[in-house]
Amino acid sequence: MRKAAFLDRDGVINRKAPNGCYVTCWSQMHFLPNTAQAIAKLNQAGFRVIVVSNQRCVAKGLITIADLDSIHRRMCDTLAAAGAIIDAVYYCPHEVRACCGCRKPAPGMLLDAARAHKIDLALSWMIGDSGLDVEAGRNAGCKTAQLLSDGEIANSKADVMASSLLDAIDQILESEDLPDYSNRATSEAAKEMEGHHGDPQITASHDLHGKEDAFISGVIKRRGEIEG
Ligand SMILES: [Mg+2]
């Protein structure tokens, strides 16, 4: 069984759009500092890296599934070019009122990814900037890390509190006593990287009606990954 780091997208990988707004085209996608470096550390430490994102902008009609998939593909390609591999992207396109199983804090996206990628949730981490991410992680049985700006710390239920994705990952690797390969190119590190080289492939199934049994809303997965 593998361990995974589930990453929220907005506010973790890229700058969050202003309140009430959404990232609906590539020009609005601004990577936060050190994102590629942080994800590369997860790759090297043997974590599968899986994005789990609430995107109700789809239900609101602000972006199509095809355009969202294309943003995610470009996000994965850009990070891969910087040495950071994202293994899969899951998102929930539903409205809050749809009561689907995938919109965080529900654990649906994490549970589904765990089945598809043979992930041990108890060894895995959910990293997000909102309380909903922490709740989703706890609901799935994962450890949790929350990115907080100054003065936000009081109410977090997360196991780890951090100022950035890189800070969270450094703390996680340290807490698990995992080696940080970022400055070493050992054969061991190269071995850990095996299985992280596939091109992401979009194999999306979409359900805009919030049916409980179809909560995989969009998946970019590595080519050749065997589902089961
Ligand atoms: Mg967020």
Ligand SMILES: [Zn+2]
């Ligand atoms: Zn959903």
